[in-house]
Amino acid sequence: MKYYSFLFLIFSQVCWFTLCNGGPIASFRPPAVPIVTHDPYFSIWTNGDVLYNQNTTLWDGQNKPFSGFIRVFGKTYRFLGNSTIPAAKDIKTAIQLSVTVTPTKSLFQFTVDDNDVYFNVTFFTPILPTNIELLSRPVTYLTIDLLARNQNDIQIYIDVSGELACLNNHEPLVWSREITPAGLNTMNIGNFNQTPFVDPVDKSSISWGYMYVAAPLDKDMQQCIAGLNEIRNVFYTNGTLPNNDDTSMPQAVKSSWIGMAVMWNVTGQTKASKTVMLAYDDVWSMDYFGVPMKPYYSYLFPGNFTNLLDKVWSEFEVEAVQATAEEFETQFFNDFTNIGGDEYATLCALSFRQVMAGCKAVWNPMLNLTDMPMWYFLKEISSAGDISTMDVIFPASPFFLYYNPYLLQSLLVPLLEYANNETNIKYDLAWAPHALGKWPVCNIEPHNQEQMPIETTADLLLMLLGVAQRTNYTMDLLQQNYWPLLENYAFYLLGVLPDPPKQLCTDDFEGAIPHNANLALKGILGLAAWSELCKMAGDTEQADLYLRIFLSLFFLRSLFGYRKVTLKSENSPFVLQNATPDMTFFFLLLDTTVFVTGVV
Numbered sequence: 001m002k003y004y005s006f007l008f009l010i011f012s013q014v015c016w017f018t019l020c021n022g023g024p025i026a027s028f029r030p031p032a033v034p035i036v037t038h039d040p041y042f043s044i045w046t047n048g049d050v051l052y053n054q055n056t057t058l059w060d061g062q063n064k065p066f067s068g069f070i071r072v073f074g075k076t077y078r079f080l081g082n083s084t085i086p087a088a089k090d091i092k093t094a095i096q097l098s099v100t101v102t103p104t105k106s107l108f109q110f111t112v113d114d115n116d117v118y119f120n121v122t123f124f125t126p127i128l129p130t131n132i133e134l135l136s137r138p139v140t141y142l143t144i145d146l147l148a149r150n151q152n153d154i155q156i157y158i159d160v161s162g163e164l165a166c167l168n169n170h171e172p173l174v175w176s177r178e179i180t181p182a183g184l185n186t187m188n189i190g191n192f193n194q195t196p197f198v199d200p201v202d203k204s205s206i207s208w209g210y211m212y213v214a215a216p217l218d219k220d221m222q223q224c225i226a227g228l229n230e231i232r233n234v235f236y237t238n239g240t241l242p243n244n245d246d247t248s249m250p251q252a253v254k255s256s257w258i259g260m261a262v263m264w265n266v267t268g269q270t271k272a273s274k275t276v277m278l279a280y281d282d283v284w285s286m287d288y289f290g291v292p293m294k295p296y297y298s299y300l301f302p303g304n305f306t307n308l309l310d311k312v313w314s315e316f317e318v319e320a321v322q323a324t325a326e327e328f329e330t331q332f333f334n335d336f337t338n339i340g341g342d343e344y345a346t347l348c349a350l351s352f353r354q355v356m357a358g359c360k361a362v363w364n365p366m367l368n369l370t371d372m373p374m375w376y377f378l379k380e381i382s383s384a385g386d387i388s389t390m391d392v393i394f395p396a397s398p399f400f401l402y403y404n405p406y407l408l409q410s411l412l413v414p415l416l417e418y419a420n421n422e423t424n425i426k427y428d429l430a431w432a433p434h435a436l437g438k439w440p441v442c443n444i445e446p447h448n449q450e451q452m453p454i455e456t457t458a459d460l461l462l463m464l465l466g467v468a469q470r471t472n473y474t475m476d477l478l479q480q481n482y483w484p485l486l487e488n489y490a491f492y493l494l495g496v497l498p499d500p501p502k503q504l505c506t507d508d509f510e511g512a513i514p515h516n517a518n519l520a521l522k523g524i525l526g527l528a529a530w531s532e533l534c535k536m537a538g539d540t541e542q543a544d545l546y547l548r549i550f551l552s553l554f555f556l557r558s559l560f561g562y563r564k565v566t567l568k569s570e571n572s573p574f575v576l577q578n579a580t581p582d583m584t585f586f587f588l589l590l591d592t593t594v595f596v597t598g599v600v
Contacts, residue, residue: 023333024100025346033099034106034350035066035123036140037357040379040439041206042280050096051108051121052078059357059381060203064164066278067228068144069235070094070119071155072112076236079110079121080158087233094119103332103352104128104325116149119156126325127356129403132374134321136296136361139279139312146272154269155239158276159228159261160213162253165190167199167207172250173258175225179217182310186214187225187260188281192250196284196292200438202385209282213260214309215275216317220264227256235263277313281305285362286377286387287441288414289423296361296374355399359411360440376410379439386435387442388415390456391506397463405470409477412463414442416482430492432456452504454496454519457489458526465529468536475536483537490530490546497523498553524553 029049035056036044044064048054055065068080076085079094094110101107108121124141128134144156162173172192179185190210198207215221224231226246234242241263251258266272286293301308315321332352336345359378367373378396380389393411400408418436419427427433427446431453436442464486468474478486500523502514513519531546 023337023342023345024102024349025342026098026100028101028346029099030101030350033101034125034353034357036278037125037353038127038138038140038280039282039285039360040358040381041282042138043357048082050093051080051099052093052096053082055082056080058205062203062205063161064205065161067157067159067161067232068121069157069232070112070117071153071157071235071239072117073153074239077112079108079119083159083228083232085232085236086229087236101346101349101353102329103349104329117146117152117154118148119144119146124322124325125353126321128325128328129356129400129407130328131324132296132361132404132406133300134324135356136300136374137308137312138281138295138297139277139309141275141316142278143273143275146266146269146274148270151268151270153239153267155235155263155265155267156272156274157232157235157261157263158213159231159259160211160278161228162189162211162258162260164211164280165206165209166253167205169254170252171207172252174249175245175258175260177223177225177245178306180214180306180310182314183217184214184277184306184309184313185217185221185223186212186306186309187223187262188212189225189258189260194283196282197287197441200385200441202381202383202439204385206280206282208284209280210305211260212277212279212281212305212309213262214277214279214306214313215262216313218264218274220266220274221262222265223260223262225260226258228259228261229257231259231261235261239265275316277309279305279309285360285440286375287443288364288375288436289418289425289442291364291366293362293364293375296363299363299373352399355396358396359407361410374410375414376407377414377436377439378411380435384435384450385438387437387439389435390415390432390459391434391452394459394463394506397466401466401470405467405474408463409467409471409474412460412467413477415460416485418442420482420485429453430488432460432489450504450508452506452508454493454500454503454523454526455505457493458522458529461486461489461526461529461533465532468533475533478533479537486530486533490527493523493526493530494549497527498556524550527553 032045032047034045036042043059044056045059046054046056055063058064065081065083067083070077070079077092077094085091094112097109097111099108104124104126106123111118122143126134148154165173173189174192175189177187188210191207194208196208222241224241224245226242231241234240241261262276264274282295284292285295297308333345336348358381359376362375364373364375378388378393380386380392388411397408414436415433417423419433421427425445429446434449434452434456437444498520500516500519502512504512505516505519527546528550531543531550534546535543
């Protein structure tokens with residue numbers, strides 16, 4: 001009979017998948033499972049086969065531990081992270097039954113052996129590209145749904161290490177509590193030295209701002225800020241938390257492994273659901289050529305960060321945000337299952353989390369407040385840590401064009417402003433920028449960045465066309481602010497095609513290649529994009545001229561042949577270069593057999 005109870009529990013969590021056409025494959029175990037995915041500094045994953053055999057980490061592997069234990073009849077079981085309890089000689093682990101990843105959720109299902117206790121652990125991160133306000137909120141809901149066959153003696157425990165708020169474990173931290181007007185009991189921890197924008201490199205974590213743990217006041221709940229070894233010992237021994245917080249501040253993380261803990265005593269309850277919010281207020285998000293920019297949510301929710309927490313909790317309490325996310329996910333799985341089946345839809349869900357976690361929405365104080373003063377930035381991770389790299393935005397552009405072209409425009413405008421000499425650094429190159437700097441500081445001199453002239457220039461024109469075709473406001477923006485700049489970029493492409501000089505392309509690991517066949521195709525498509533933009537601007541003369549140029553260059557390009565990397569080499573392998581976005585824009589203009597041949 002216990003399995004019928006378990007099935008009843010999981011039915012409420014996943015039944016909606018069966019109502020849509022397809023859903024995530026239950027047996028799929030991603031190489032890394034997303035836990036909290038908001039932006040490059042608040043992107044926490046687990047690499048283990050199960051949730052409890054490795055600590056959670058930043059995307060680059062830095063330790064950023066969340067820990068979870070459940071205590072049943074005095075026996076403690078670990079279900080989240082790989083943390084230890086000094087008072088325990090041997091920690092048992094819960095049995096993980098499954099993991100499911102969707103665009104907004106990571107759902108883990110557990111049982112505790114021999115106790116007829118089952119529980120789901122759900123990390124719910126509703127950052128939807130179709131909703132700018134939801135997208136900007138740095139809040140994940142961690143919910144534990146429990147079902148026990150009998151009225152057992154059960155306590156549930158979650159803690160968050162101070163390591164979330166520092167770059168290294170020697171940095172001094174401070175902490176505090178607050179009860180909000182809406183009745184949330186909040187704890188926060190942050191660096192004593194609040195110096196934003198330090199350590200602008202690729203594999204680096206944040207060392208400013210504040211990590212928050214917040215939950216509604218509850219007679220079953222206790223909270224504590226202290227050394228995690230001490231807190232866990234008390235929980236293991238007594239099923240409670242220490243009565244008092246540690247008050248010795250500031251204190252380095254490694255002094256006592258300071259952290260924030262919350263627990264619920266659900267003894268006597270056969271069914272319980274408890275939620276805690278995990279949030280990070282970075283206070284300052286981006287330095288754009290000397291202009292510090294706050295996160296966009298601070299524009300939407302001015303004042304204390306707890307104002308935002310009250311709002312997002314109120315929406316969760318009435319299940320409004322859950323309904324919005326489920327409607328989005330139902331459509332998501334319908335769309336992508338119809339395109340490529342359940343396997344494709346499952347991979348798309350994981351890709352969704354990766355794309356969204358690589359971006360950050362900021363408030364640009366220089367923009368007119370009557371408009372939406374939001375800029376969007378993307379980090380090139382596991383490479384150079386560059387900000388808004390043009391040839392990294394490009395392969396992500398179909399995602400943004402499909403869901404919200406405004407986001408792609410908001411990614412490109414900071415690059416256009418830099419190229420148009422609207423910053424404190426003079427941009428004097430004839431082609432489009434490659435990137436803006438190292439995350440989170442935009443300050444790169446044009447001659448110090450990696451140069452991919454044809455690649456970045458054609459990428460920019462192609463993406464701008466994609467946005468302009470899908471909005472009723474982009475052409476006005478381009479014509480009023482950037483038209484001469486874009487016209488110069490078209491002139492540049494004219495001068496280097498159809499046989500490109502020795503240049504880097506997005507496959508920069510190959511080094512600069514002369515006569516690059518794929519780069520030639522990319523540049524020619526860039527000219528086609530400019531022709532379409534001119535047509536949309538009402539300049540039919542320029543549109544016709546560039547269309548004729550495009551067709552002529554495309555014909556010349558075809559004379560060189562397709563099955564080679566360079567136009568003047570013999571028998572070299574064909575490399576398919578960013579073909580999907582190219583075909584998305586111009587499949588009617590191209591000989592698609594070229595791409596089919598390349599794949600075969």
